[in-house]
Amino acid sequence: MGFCMDKRNSTIESKLSANGKTLLEKRYLLRDKEGRIAEKPGELFRRVAKAIARVDSRYGYSAEITEDNFYQIMADLEFLPNSPTLMNAGTDLGQLSACFVLPVEDSLKSIFKSLQDMSLIHQSGGGTGFSFSNLRPKGDPVRSTEGVASGPLSFMTIFDKATDVIKQGGRRRGANMGVLRVDHPDIIEFIEAKENEDMLHNFNLSVGVTDEFMEAVSQKGDYALVNPRTGKVKERLKARDVFDRILNCAWQTGDPGLLFLDEINRRHPMSAIGTIESTNPCGEVPLLPYESCNLGSINLARMVKEGAIDWEKLKETTRTGVHFLDNVIDANKYPLPEIGQRTKQNRKIGLGVMGFAAMLARLGIPYDCREGIETAEKVMKFIREESVKKSVELGEQRGSFPDFHRSALAKDYPAMRNATVNTVAPTGSLSIIANTTSGIEPMFALTYSRNVMGTRLTEIDPVFEEIARKHGFYSSQLMEEIASTGSLQNSPNIPEKTRRIFATALEIEPQCHVRMQAAFQKHVDNAVAKTVNLPHEATVEDFREIYTLAYRLKCKGIAAYRYGSKAEQVLEIGETGNKGDDSTATVTACTKNGCE
Numbered sequence: 001m002g003f004c005m006d007k008r009n010s011t012i013e014s015k016l017s018a019n020g021k022t023l024l025e026k027r028y029l030l031r032d033k034e035g036r037i038a039e040k041p042g043e044l045f046r047r048v049a050k051a052i053a054r055v056d057s058r059y060g061y062s063a064e065i066t067e068d069n070f071y072q073i074m075a076d077l078e079f080l081p082n083s084p085t086l087m088n089a090g091t092d093l094g095q096l097s098a099c100f101v102l103p104v105e106d107s108l109k110s111i112f113k114s115l116q117d118m119s120l121i122h123q124s125g126g127g128t129g130f131s132f133s134n135l136r137p138k139g140d141p142v143r144s145t146e147g148v149a150s151g152p153l154s155f156m157t158i159f160d161k162a163t164d165v166i167k168q169g170g171r172r173r174g175a176n177m178g179v180l181r182v183d184h185p186d187i188i189e190f191i192e193a194k195e196n197e198d199m200l201h202n203f204n205l206s207v208g209v210t211d212e213f214m215e216a217v218s219q220k221g222d223y224a225l226v227n228p229r230t231g232k233v234k235e236r237l238k239a240r241d242v243f244d245r246i247l248n249c250a251w252q253t254g255d256p257g258l259l260f261l262d263e264i265n266r267r268h269p270m271s272a273i274g275t276i277e278s279t280n281p282c283g284e285v286p287l288l289p290y291e292s293c294n295l296g297s298i299n300l301a302r303m304v305k306e307g308a309i310d311w312e313k314l315k316e317t318t319r320t321g322v323h324f325l326d327n328v329i330d331a332n333k334y335p336l337p338e339i340g341q342r343t344k345q346n347r348k349i350g351l352g353v354m355g356f357a358a359m360l361a362r363l364g365i366p367y368d369c370r371e372g373i374e375t376a377e378k379v380m381k382f383i384r385e386e387s388v389k390k391s392v393e394l395g396e397q398r399g400s401f402p403d404f405h406r407s408a409l410a411k412d413y414p415a416m417r418n419a420t421v422n423t424v425a426p427t428g429s430l431s432i433i434a435n436t437t438s439g440i441e442p443m444f445a446l447t448y449s450r451n452v453m454g455t456r457l458t459e460i461d462p463v464f465e466e467i468a469r470k471h472g473f474y475s476s477q478l479m480e481e482i483a484s485t486g487s488l489q490n491s492p493n494i495p496e497k498t499r500r501i502f503a504t505a506l507e508i509e510p511q512c513h514v515r516m517q518a519a520f521q522k523h524v525d526n527a528v529a530k531t532v533n534l535p536h537e538a539t540v541e542d543f544r545e546i547y548t549l550a551y552r553l554k555c556k557g558i559a560a561y562r563y564g565s566k567a568e569q570v571l572e573i574g575e576t577g578n579k580g581d582d583s584t585a586t587v588t589a590c591t592k593n594g595c596e
Contacts, residue, residue, distance in 0.1 A: 012042040012075050017435040017462070024433060028086050042088065046073040047259055050130035051090035052081075055327040059135045059398050066327075069320055078302045078313075078353075079321050082295040082425070084125035085328060094333030095124035096294060097343070097423075098278035100351075102291035104155075105231060106134050111155055115162055122166045122174040129287065132156060132278035133208065137185035137231040151186045151191060156200060163202035174202050176282035179259060181208040182242065185225045185234045191245050194253040203282055205256040207246055214260075214551050217243045218223065229349050239403050245541045250560060257559035258547055259451055264556050267525065269408045269419055271344060283557045284423045284529035285350055290342040293350050293420075293526070294328040300379065301436040301463065304362040311382065317570060318383050319352065322390040325349035326417055329558045346498050347401040349422025350526050353380070355436035357443050361463045366500045367442045368512040373519050380523040381420075384424035387421040394418075409558070423526040440520055440530060442505045442513075445486020447479055471498070505533040506563060510546050518553035532560035 003172055009559035013021065032038045038493050039047065063299050073079040081088065082098035089096055100121050103116045118128045136142075138151030156178055163174035178200070180190040183304045191207060193199050215329045216223045216239035224233040246256060264276050264286045285293040298321060303314045329347050334340035356376065357367055367373050395404070395415030409416045433440040446461045460479065468474035473494060481486060491505060505513075513532040521528045541559055550558035 012045070012520070013040070013428045015075075015077055016041060016433070017522060020433045020435055023429060024543060027240050027429070028083070028433075039230070040074060043195055045071055047090040048086060049074065049082070051094075052085070052327045052331050055330040058330065070324055073317055073320055073324075076302070076433075077299055078317050079296060079298050079324070080430045080434060081324065081328065083429055085294065085296075087125055088469045089331065093124060094331075095126065095335055096332045097125045097126055097292040097339075098124050098128070098295050099184075099287065099293045100339060101280065101287035101289055101291055102280050103128040104130050104134060105133055106136055110279055111135075112596075115159060117336055118159060119162055119166055124335045126292070126335070127175040127177075127276040127281040129179070129280045129456035130159070131179040131181075131208065132595045133179065133181040133184050133277060134228050137234070138189070138229060138367045140227065140229060152184070152190070152338055153186065153189050154194075156203065160200050160202050176203045177206060177279055177283065178203045179206050179208050179279045181261070181277075182210065182213045183224060183226050185227060187225065187242065187247060190355050191242075191249050191256055194255045195249060197253075203560070204283070206259045206279070206283065206559075208259045208261045209275065209551075211262045213242075216240075233264060243544075243547075246413070246541075247540050247547065250547075251538070251540045251543050252565055254559075254561040254565060257557060259283065259286075259557045260551055260555065261289040262525070263554055266524060267556075269525070270406070271408065272406045273346075273403060279527065281531040283425050283559065284352075284425050285348075286527055286556065287348070288342065290336070290338040291346065291348060291349045292334070292339050293423065294325050294332070295350040295352065295425050296325050297352045297354040297425060297430055297439075298383070298498060299355045299434045299436055300353050301362065301434075304359055307363065307461070309359075309363070309379070314379075314382065315386050318386040321351045322349065322387050322418075323394070324350055326391070326394055333592055345402050346419040347417060348420040348526075349418045350425065350426075351383070351421060352384070352424040352439070352524075354427040354431045354434060354439055356440045357437040358461075358463045360503050361443075361467070364497075364501060366503060367516070368503060368508045369500075373512075373515055375551070376516055376519040377522060383523075384422055384523040386418075388413075389458070391417045391421050397543055402441045420525045422522050422524045424528040424530070426529045426531075440528070441533075442508055443502060444505045444506065445503060445535065446488060447483045447486060461502075467498065467501075471495075506535045510534055510538070510542055511549060511558070514546055514549045514553065514555070514558070516557075517550070518555050521553075521555050527556040530559070534560060534562045536562060538542075538562045 025037055029037050029044055030039045047065045048588060049071035053063045053070050056066045057063045077444055085096040088094055102117050104111055104114050110385035121128050136149045137154045140149040140151060143147055159176060165175060213223055220240050222236045223239050225235050225237060227234050250256060265271060268276055274288045275287055279286045287293060288551055298317050305309050326349060329343060360367055360372055365375055392413055392415055394417035398417060400415045400417060401419055404410055407419060427439045437443055443461055446464045481491060487504050488494050488502050510532055517528050517530040535541060547558050548559055572576055
């Protein structure tokens with residue numbers, strides 16, 4: 001038995017890149033009391049598979065068969081669940097969810113309860129989202145003390161400082177989403193908050209915009225700012241002026257993004273229960289207060305066989321992924337009783353993808369072309385259909401989620417296990433483990449290094465290296481040439497078709513980024529995390545076009561980042577290191593704080 005396990009572990013480790021192994025050792029593999037690594041990658045996948053498959057026995061099924069299925073898709077790097085599941089499944093902590101939204105009501109009791117709840121969630125490995133739209137504006141009277149309110153931003157700074165001092169289980173940095181409605185009287189202060197680089201390091205910011213506001217922007221009209229405490233109009237502003245401030249601040253700092261609240265709630269199957277006001281930190285999961293969501297991603301780069309999409313393999317991986325994530329809901333140890341109750345009431349899951357750009361490269365399809373967009377729609381539509389079929393089957397076998405009869409799904413399906421089934425997350429860490437591209441992002445660079453919690457991981461894009469070797473143009477000199485830029489575009493000896501296939505994020509037209517996000521969003525019932533990465537010379541007008549196009553194409557949100565707009569940033573391209581050191585382009589595919 002020991003020999004078989006050693007042989008299997010050896011096979012698994014051969015599939016991992018050096019950086020995947022390093023990341024697993026740094027953040028995921030269990031350690032003993034002395035801090036020494038106490039498991040191998042294969043043992044991690046077995047630990048997780050066993051803990052999640054055990055749920056099947058509650059429903060009268062063989063946990064052993066399910067365990068082997070779960071183990072195989074993880075060990076083959078075809079599917080990975082979100083980081084808290086990899087870290088905590090089968091441990092005493094047992095908190096498996098990545099995403100949470102907490103309520104913040106207009107009282108000190110509610111504000112500081114949410115602060116405490118956030119601290120417990122971050123400690124257990126999750127990220128949190130908040131809408132601060134219900135808090136009274138700065139200067140509003142506080143009857144109990146005969147004083148005046150300090151406003152949402154003052155409380156956000158407290159949440160930010162608390163996040164600073166909490167390391168998520170010692171292995172993950174805290175991440176938050178802060179949302180304020182565009183009609184809140186303090187909206188200008190919120191929009192401009194990150195002009196001071198010392199502010200809100202642990203928050204991504206999104207303005208919650210409405211159809212009414214976007215129409216007023218289009219018509220150059222004005223709109224009302226409403227005091228949430230009284231419901232009275234405080235003043236009216238020109239919508240175009242406010243939109244311009246959003247664009248200018250996003251151009252300068254990368255924040256804020258936009259959440260399209262009306263589109264989110266139009267497509268929310270649980271609208272009879274409540275209105276969604278916020279999302280998780282990267283925006284891919286709109287949630288009601290106290291809901292959590294369990295995420296997992298299919299590695300599309302491994303769904304290609306002999307130059308074509310392996311639809312049968314994608315089908316089986318999708319079905320197994322839905323089964324896995326549904327089991328997570330029952331296996332989970334929730335950080336708060338309210339979260340456990342609400343999560344089990346709606347049983348939301350988010351099966352998504354990573355490695356999409358790598359898939360396109362293996363198919364010989366450029367990211368920024370019509371065929372790339374069409375492939376995105378075709379792949380995600382297929383995943384969506386198979387996810388729904390599996391959730392219906394599980395609903396018929398195990399029972400629908402308790403609020404099914406109150407949902408919009410009840411009129412179309414005889415049963416449904418999960419209120420939502422699909423999400424596209426950023427997959428920053430997961431894609432390193434799987435040695436593929438992040439989420440649905442294009443390749444950011446072809447030779448690069450990533451800074452992961454203080455560790456610099458140098459990489460060569462594996463699909464590019466594979467194709468370069470196959471077609472005979474790989475050389476150490478070529479690697480050195482593209483190391484300074486991360487790009488092939490200045491390499492005339494490379495075939496033009498190859499240069500097109502390996503166009504990187506900053507070389508792709510901004511509108512194409514948005515159209516790709518919209519293509520996936522058509523077939524995703526939660527939302528899609530994507531950052532439109534722009535070159536340094538991008539203009540405010542580029543941001544206007546991106547944000548407006550995202551609204552027109554019915555995305556649920558939008559975020560963009562202009563390279564070099566922060567003094568310190570995750571994304572860096574160019575020579576690194578001292579003279580005489582190996583030089584690489586330093587990149588990471590998303591500038592946002594994340595919680596995949």
